[in-house]
Amino acid sequence: MYTYVTKPYLPPKDEYLKRVEAIFDRNVLTNQGPEVQELEASLGKFLGVEHVQYVTNGTIALQIALHCLDIFDGEVITTPFSYVATLSSILWERCTPVFVDVEEENFTIDPQKIEKAITPRTKAIMPVHIFGYACDVEAIEKIAREHGLKVIYDAAHSFGSRYKGKALSAYGDISTLSFHATKLFHTIEGGACVIKDKAVSDRLDFVKRFGHEGNTHIMLGINAKQDEFNAAMGNTILPHLGDIINERKRLSLIYDDCLPKTMRRPAMQQDLEYNYAYYPVLFENEQALLAAFERLKEHRVFPRRYFYPSLNTLPYLKEYQACPISEGICSRIACLPLFVGLEDALVETICKEL
Structure with missing residues (x-):
């Protein structure tokens, strides 16, 4: 038997199958069904936040976070010590990554070096809570406020971590989560955006659903919505x-x-x-x-x-x-x-x- 760095947690089978049975009875598989709505509400309660949007994975969460904060071009300051998805999301949105080195002690982005990297083209900072450890959120917020920058935290590792009594993913303009099967909390595949501002959250909700409501097309969108079976796994694991x-x-x-x-x-x-x-x-x-x-x-x-x-x-x-x-x-x-x-x-x- 082989032992790898992680192994997906599977909840009691009967608990999950009970939810699957209900999905079959309702015959609602996607498009913000009851399981997705329940999971978004439960995540908000668990994290102590008002605005959570459940999406298909942690990478698309980063991409639509950039999009919904109008970071279409320019420079995004980020860390070189992360999974490639952090960088990919910046490049995919046609932005320029500017790397700032990390602190020697906890391996998160060094705030003292962020300010030196800011130029007139800088639009946002994308730090990463590496391994669930916290970035210096106070220092980063101060820098962002002084320079009028958005902060998008790649908080893929941070679910369940709290800093000063507050969920780590509650910091920043948007924090993104990954619920990949390898994470301690997962929905097989999945992710989420935790959004500070309601108007941005409403926009992200449209963006993840093709940008339209019925026959009314409101804005450019993409398909980032998640299905009922994945959400059911999350609802089963969260307790x-x-x-x-x-x-x-x-x-x-x-x-x-x-x-x-x-x-x-x-x-x-x-x-x-x-x-x-x-x-x-x-x-x-x-x-x-x-x-x-x-x-x-x-x-x-x-x-x-x-x-x-x-x-x-x-x-x-x-x-x-x-x-x-x-x-x-x-x-x-x-x-x-x-x-x-x-x-x-x-x-x-x-x-x-x-």
Whole structure:
């Protein structure tokens, strides 16, 4: 049996099938059906926010966030230490990514370097709450306010994390979430936008549904709406989220106790209630990382180089923007297996091999 960095959580089958039966009885499969409406309401309640739009995935969430904030061109400041979807969304909307290097301690975008990267063409800042750890949201908000910029957080990893008692995804003009099957909360495939302003939320609601209501065409839109079966999975999993996070925390504490103390981890911010979305570790160098991967392979354990490579080095970018801290971290970071159902003994074996 192989052990990968994550394994999708599946709720009790009978709970999900009960919802599936109701979908069959209603014969409403999509177009903002009851399951989607229930999930949006439940997400809003869980996050303590008013405006949540459930969409097909986390990447389209970023794209329509840019669109609905009128970021059609110009520069978007972002981090090179993220999954490629962060960059893809900026390029797909015909904007220019401007990379700002990350902080050495917690690997999130460095606010002190953001201001130096602002030009007359800057339209927005797109930071990322890496691994569920918080960006310096106060500093970023201050910079954005002083320069009249929009803030779109890629909060794909942050569901369940809270900062100063507030959901991490409640910060920014829009925060986007991913509910991919690998996430601690998922809808098989899916995502969401958490929007501060009601008018922007109403616009995004139209945009995700082709931009029309009946025969009245209001604006340019796209198909980003999600179906009832995916929403039903989310509605089934959400009540179990507390148990999911607690189990991931328990496993993380075993890693904490057993791993060599010389292995670095991202620094957790004060006032952060963490969701234990991932267990990243930083090796001394790339050679040590690759050697550890070979040892773990003998146990059929496969961690993931996450994130690799640093986004500023991708070959299809027009120009190279140096980000030495991100590039250094990307060369020697890995996420270890962490999921509900992971056996304690295997965690201890992984630690022993490291």
